Amino acid sequence: MDFRFSEEEEAFRREVQQFLRESLPADWPGPVGMFHEEAVEEIFQMGVEMRRKMAARGWIGISWPKEYGGGGEPIMKQMILEEELNYRSAPGYDQYSMILAGPLILQFGTEEQKKRFIIPITRGEERWSIGMSEPNAGSDLAALETRAVEEDDCFVLNGQKTWQSGANHADWCMVYARTDPNVAKHKGITCFLVSLRSPGVTIRKLEQMGGLSILNEVFYDNVKVPKENVLGKVNGGWNVAVSSLSSERTFGVLLINACRQDMEQLVRYCRETYVNGQPLARDPIVRNKLGEMAIEIEVGHTMAWKLNWLVAAGRPIVIEGSQCRLYGTALAQRVTNVGMQILGLYGQLDEDSKWTVLRGRMMHSYLLASAAGIWSGTSEMSKNTIANFGLGLPRG
Numbered sequence: 001m002d003f004r005f006s007e008e009e010e011a012f013r014r015e016v017q018q019f020l021r022e023s024l025p026a027d028w029p030g031p032v033g034m035f036h037e038e039a040v041e042e043i044f045q046m047g048v049e050m051r052r053k054m055a056a057r058g059w060i061g062i063s064w065p066k067e068y069g070g071g072g073e074p075i076m077k078q079m080i081l082e083e084e085l086n087y088r089s090a091p092g093y094d095q096y097s098m099i100l101a102g103p104l105i106l107q108f109g110t111e112e113q114k115k116r117f118i119i120p121i122t123r124g125e126e127r128w129s130i131g132m133s134e135p136n137a138g139s140d141l142a143a144l145e146t147r148a149v150e151e152d153d154c155f156v157l158n159g160q161k162t163w164q165s166g167a168n169h170a171d172w173c174m175v176y177a178r179t180d181p182n183v184a185k186h187k188g189i190t191c192f193l194v195s196l197r198s199p200g201v202t203i204r205k206l207e208q209m210g211g212l213s214i215l216n217e218v219f220y221d222n223v224k225v226p227k228e229n230v231l232g233k234v235n236g237g238w239n240v241a242v243s244s245l246s247s248e249r250t251f252g253v254l255l256i257n258a259c260r261q262d263m264e265q266l267v268r269y270c271r272e273t274y275v276n277g278q279p280l281a282r283d284p285i286v287r288n289k290l291g292e293m294a295i296e297i298e299v300g301h302t303m304a305w306k307l308n309w310l311v312a313a314g315r316p317i318v319i320e321g322s323q324c325r326l327y328g329t330a331l332a333q334r335v336t337n338v339g340m341q342i343l344g345l346y347g348q349l350d351e352d353s354k355w356t357v358l359r360g361r362m363m364h365s366y367l368l369a370s371a372a373g374i375w376s377g378t379s380e381m382s383k384n385t386i387a388n389f390g391l392g393l394p395r396g
């Protein structure tokens with residue numbers, strides 16, 4: 001088995017690393033400033049600038065077809081790009097557009113939709129969010145209640161979505177709504193491409209643990225969606241949703257990359273910090289815990305690239321995606337837990353404190369890791385998938 005990347009891939013990785021060294025502040029700790037409302041705006045603007053630079057290099061949609069503004073390059077390059085951006089916690093790489101909306105529009109969209117929606121993503125001009133979850137429909141997505149009723153040349157949308165990541169900064173949303181209430185639950189759903197600037201759309205921010213402000217409730221009150229904005233077939237939304245959830249499983253890869261950066265910072269801290277005249281790195285308990293984490297991260301990194309390789313080969317990822325998703329979540333929780341133990345009380349301080357360490361990154365990662373077991377399908381649902389499809393067990 002040969003795990004190496006090709007010369008061209010390695011050269012591309014070096015190019016991305018160089019770009020990130022030039023574009024990010026040297027001590028960039030990731031978007032930890034999102035604990036503060038003012039910093040969120042600053043980081044958002046930084047993201048706009050990063051997208052502009054990446055678009056100029058043809059990196060947004062680097063593996064998408066050229067006729068829709070993509071780079072037409074092998075998908076491996078996109079994965080290397082994602083890994084490096086993620087590892088440095090670079091702002092501006094819009095995962096909801098890149099991993100979900102863009103690929104789904106390419107897969108299910110009409111020619112007009114591809115031209116209208118993909119090109120602005122590749123230029124870094126438009127951002128997407130995903131509107132699946134509702135107050136009464138999360139794991140059981142087919143229970144969704146948002147209604148879309150056909151009227152002349154449009155569908156009229158009414159309902160409420162919740163937990164919409166990034167909707168406050170997005171332009172568009174993939175909204176799943178019930179178009180036929182008289183058939184089996186999953187057969188009467190349609191996916192719509194909805195402008196979040198449409199009359200009747202109200203976006204309300206949700207308070208989040210730790211102050212992150214990316215989650216929103218979105219209300220649709222008689223919102224008119226043109227018929228040409230149906231993605232896939234009317235009442236065929238379940239297929240789009242299944243494809244979307246399958247892609248979301250690759251979010252495990254993102255978590256594993258973030259762990260690698262958390263770990264690197266932790267090791268640096270242990271080398272540089274002295275307790276009672278001794279470097280923390282000499283403490284046997286600290287060394288023991290870091291050693292354990294290093295092994296788990298290596299296992300995760302290998303799983304992540306196996307998953308990437310399956311995606312690149314166009315193979316199904318239902319089982320491996322769930323495994324990686326589950327492992328990534330547990331890994332993030334373990335690494336950040338170890339981090340918080342090593343940093344002790346300093347770990348609880350955010351960027352504002354003069355006593356803060358690692359600019360508050362560990363606390364940010366720790367809080368985020370607890371949410372990781374919920375978003376894009378809960379850990380329990382991933383275990384169900386592995387039990388059903390991986391082990392062939394009957395449904396519980």
Ligand SMILES: Cc1cc2nc3c(=O)[nH]c(=O)nc-3n(C[C@H](O)[C@H](O)[C@H](O)COP(=O)(O)OP(=O)(O)OC[C@H]3O[C@@H](n4cnc5c(N)ncnc54)[C@H](O)[C@@H]3O)c2cc1C
Pocket residue numbers: 129130131132133134135136137138139140162163164165166215371374375376377378379380381384
């Ligand atoms: C940070 C974050 C970002 C998110 N971003 C988005 C987004 O952009 N767009 C969007 O649409 N949604 C988003 N979500 C919502 C997310 O997809 C849902 O929260 C998730 O699917 C769970 O749904 P729920 O919250 O309704 O919990 P429920 O489905 O009510 O589950 C409650 C508990 O019961 C368990 N459970 C439920 N059914 C089963 C079962 N069959 N077997 C075993 N256990 C079960 C769950 O695992 C969970 O522990 C986000 C959530 C978070 C936390």
